[in-house]
Amino acid sequence: MNLTLKIWRQEGPEAKGKMVTYKVSDISKDMSFLEMLDVLNEDLATKGERTVEFDHDCREGICGQCSLVINGQAHGHESHYTTCQTHMRSYKDGDVIFIEPFRAKSFPVIRDLKVDRSSMDKIIQAGGYISSFTGMAPEANSIPIHHEVAESAFDSAACIGCGACVATCKNSSAALFLSAKISHLAKLPQGKVERMERVVWMVNAHDDEGFGSCTNTGACAMVCPQEVDLLDITRMNYEYNRALATVRS
Amino acid sequence: MAYKKGLFKTSVGRKNLMAVTGLFIAFFLIIHLVGNLILIIPDSWFPIEFWGGVESAHDMYNAYSHFLVHFWPITLVAWILYISIITHVIDALLITLNNNKAKGDKYQVTDNSTSTWYSRNMGVLGTVIGLFIFIHMAQFWLKYKVLGTEHDLYELVVTTFKQWWVVLIYEIGIIALGFHLAHGVESAHRSLGAYPKGLMRVIKYIALCFSIVMAVLYAIIPIIIYFK
Ligand code: HEM
Ligand code: FES
Numbered sequence: 269m270n271l272t273l274k275i276w277r278q279e280g281p282e283a284k285g286k287m288v289t290y291k292v293s294d295i296s297k298d299m300s301f302l303e304m305l306d307v308l309n310e311d312l313a314t315k316g317e318r319t320v321e322f323d324h325d326c327r328e329g330i331c332g333q334c335s336l337v338i339n340g341q342a343h344g345h346e347s348h349y350t351t352c353q354t355h356m357r358s359y360k361d362g363d364v365i366f367i368e369p370f371r372a373k374s375f376p377v378i379r380d381l382k383v384d385r386s387s388m389d390k391i392i393q394a395g396g397y398i399s400s401f402t403g404m405a406p407e408a409n410s411i412p413i414h415h416e417v418a419e420s421a422f423d424s425a426a427c428i429g430c431g432a433c434v435a436t437c438k439n440s441s442a443a444l445f446l447s448a449k450i451s452h453l454a455k456l457p458q459g460k461v462e463r464m465e466r467v468v469w470m471v472n473a474h475d476d477e478g479f480g481s482c483t484n485t486g487a488c489a490m491v492c493p494q495e496v497d498l499l500d501i502t503r504m505n506y507e508y509n510r511a512l513a514t515v516r517s
Numbered sequence: 518m519a520y521k522k523g524l525f526k527t528s529v530g531r532k533n534l535m536a537v538t539g540l541f542i543a544f545f546l547i548i549h550l551v552g553n554l555i556l557i558i559p560d561s562w563f564p565i566e567f568w569g570g571v572e573s574a575h576d577m578y579n580a581y582s583h584f585l586v587h588f589w590p591i592t593l594v595a596w597i598l599y600i601s602i603i604t605h606v607i608d609a610l611l612i613t614l615n616n617n618k619a620k621g622d623k624y625q626v627t628d629n630s631t632s633t634w635y636s637r638n639m640g641v642l643g644t645v646i647g648l649f650i651f652i653h654m655a656q657f658w659l660k661y662k663v664l665g666t667e668h669d670l671y672e673l674v675v676t677t678f679k680q681w682w683v684v685l686i687y688e689i690g691i692i693a694l695g696f697h698l699a700h701g702v703e704s705a706h707r708s709l710g711a712y713p714k715g716l717m718r719v720i721k722y723i724a725l726c727f728s729i730v731m732a733v734l735y736a737i738i739p740i741i742i743y744f745k
């Protein structure tokens with residue numbers, strides 16, 4: 269199929285960017301979205317032009333590196349897919365596709381479609397861990413955990429940190445990402461030790477990194493490739509209020 | 518480490534204030550509605566034994582409003598209400614300003630299918646409600662309670678609602694209120710951390726029913742009076 273692509277091009281963090289129109293032809297419907305961009309880049313390279321920069325790594329939906337806002341939706345309109353797992357069979361011949369970087373103050377554009385998402389790492393560094401002894405793996409049954417609790421914690425832990433929630437949020441809030449880690453650890457016995465401090469530190473870090481405040485529109489959970497539940501945000505609010513109510517400064 | 522940034526200073530903490538004040542205002546709406554439903558009790562229901570054999574909606578409404586002005590717990594609740602409204606508005610402004618700062622450049626294309634229009638436009642709906650409250654207070658509260666220029670409240674309300682444009686303004690305000698509540702009541706519970714899945718499912722349902730019932734009952738009052 270033949271497509272028209274309107275892609276955000278920007279030389280560097282300080283440069284002014286603009287949408288540029290490209291045509292790609294003979295795209296197979298079996299290609300992934302990123303492979304379609306590879307075809308475009310081969311074309312550009314052959315013509316001696318600068319290729320379009322975009323983030324990617326695993327290309328199998330697990331690393332969270334790929335991004336892109338496609339026709340106004342983070343990771344494209346197929347819900348709960350990463351861009352790398354989106355295939356061209358979702359598009360038809362003659363389609364015009366708008367491709368833009370994830371946008372938020374805390375996600376500055378590095379070049380073209382690549383943005384700097386290290387602000388999310390800072391949130392994790394502030395408390396998204398547990399303290400325990402290193403060494404041999406502990407005996408698997410030494411801490412019994414109810415199956416449903418384990419499953420629920422795993423659903424929260426499934427976050428791949430792609431930032432689609434921030435890109436989609438009208439407030440550029442990272443609440444879904446933040447709360448996935450807080451819920452994951454709050455649900456498990458291993459997370460109980462730092463439960464109070466963690467939520468306060470991480471919320472403070474979230475704000476210091478310049479993310480906005482959640483207003484529960486729920487758009488984040490609709491685009492999340494890992495289907496992290498909006499209830500994780502509610503759980504985080506509970507954890508936060510609990511921490512403030514019980515801990516002395 | 519600055520551990521406690523204060524209950525109302527962080528992105529999460531600030532929502533508590535929004536939620537508590539919002540829910541208090543919503544609670545007030547119930548009491549306010551019950552009182553004003555007296556206005557549309559059909560004549561055929563009178564006299565009402567339960568209310569000491571009251572003869573008409575006119576007498577009943579005026580007796581009720583007299584009670585409101587002269588019963589001190591009501592005065593206390595009214596003051597909490599005024600403070601709640603002002604706090605709610607100021608907090609909304611602070612949150613919105615901060616969120617606007619967090620935003621990056623605008624997208625060329627936005628697909629809004631992932632959320633409801635009213636959840637995205639709480640500020641706009643709130644502003645419409647705010648303007649409405651302003652007009653509403655100037656019409657009744659100011660004349661009856663503050664200036665004391667009107668003594669027959671029933672008469673004042675009924676003559677006011679005989680003007681079609683007043684009815685129109687009320688309908689606009691009430692529709693905005695319905696949508697503001699439809700997102701707000703659920704969101705407030707989320708902000709306060711009502712996280713168990715079963716509980717949230719129930720809250721979601723009750724919040725929606727509450728918004729619809731409130732909006733419909735408030736909406737019919739001016740219309741019924743206009744056509745009476
Ligand atoms: C007077 C003008 C008003 C303005 C400017 C206003 C503004 C807002 C805004 C901008 C929000 C969204 C902010 C957020 O979600 O964090 C909000 C939420 C809310 N509003 Fe209002 N509002 C007004 C009146 C009212 C009234 C009359 C009620 C109740 C009947 C109400 C109840 C709520 C509730 C319950 C929330 C949800 C709080 C939350 O999300 O935690 N508001 N309001
Ligand atoms: S490239 Fe790894 S998730 Fe898409």
